[in-house]
Amino acid sequence: MKARIAGIKKHSLVNGPGVRMTIFFQGCIHHCNGCQNPDTWSADGGVIYDTDDIIRMIKDDRYIDGITLSGGDPLLQPDAAAAIAQASKQLDLSVWCYTGWSYEEIKQDPDLYNKCSRLFRYVDVLVDGRFLQEKKSSDCIYRGSINQRLIDIRKTEKEKCIYEISI
Numbered sequence: 001m002k003a004r005i006a007g008i009k010k011h012s013l014v015n016g017p018g019v020r021m022t023i024f025f026q027g028c029i030h031h032c033n034g035c036q037n038p039d040t041w042s043a044d045g046g047v048i049y050d051t052d053d054i055i056r057m058i059k060d061d062r063y064i065d066g067i068t069l070s071g072g073d074p075l076l077q078p079d080a081a082a083a084i085a086q087a088s089k090q091l092d093l094s095v096w097c098y099t100g101w102s103y104e105e106i107k108q109d110p111d112l113y114n115k116c117s118r119l120f121r122y123v124d125v126l127v128d129g130r131f132l133q134e135k136k137s138s139d140c141i142y143r144g145s146i147n148q149r150l151i152d153i154r155k156t157e158k159e160k161c162i163y164e165i166s167i
């Protein structure tokens with residue numbers, strides 16, 4: 001499966017706990033004021049990868065504790081994100097996923113939610129919500145602004161109630 005990718009950071013320490021391979025998906029429609037990655041906004045930018053090649057990179061890396069799907073917004077390419085997330089869970093790796101949508105917004109959009117529901121089966125933590133400059137804080141680890149949440153997405157989906165994790 002093809003995916004449009006802005007970049008891959010093999011060993012990141014800032015996109016979730018431990019050493020994580022972070023895959024930055026190309027394309028974002030949220031256009032947050034103060035976004036640190038505006039180069040990822042264009043749906044035409046980045047480089048086309050085959051998800052099998054990304055999965056091979058993950059399998060061959062002995063140093064990572066997990067992977068993080070970031071962007072851009074990975075939810076704009078949910079099938080490719082799900083393929084990478086599923087393979088990573090099969091390797092017993094932790095999977096985090098960032099999105100500019102809030103979980104409530106995703107749930108309120110049946111088309112978006114249906115497209116993302118397979119991905120959510122393989123994600124441990126969903127970091128949700130736009131970056132809001134006025135809510136920027138260095139206190140919230142792994143996030144840029146305090147409105148963004150670290151959601152235990154599988155428990156949230158199962159219990160139908162939002163469960164945030166605390167770190």
Ligand code: SF4
Nearest residue numbers: 028031032035072100
């Ligand atoms: S959702 Fe993320 S990548 Fe997209 S504009 Fe906001 S901060 Fe930037």
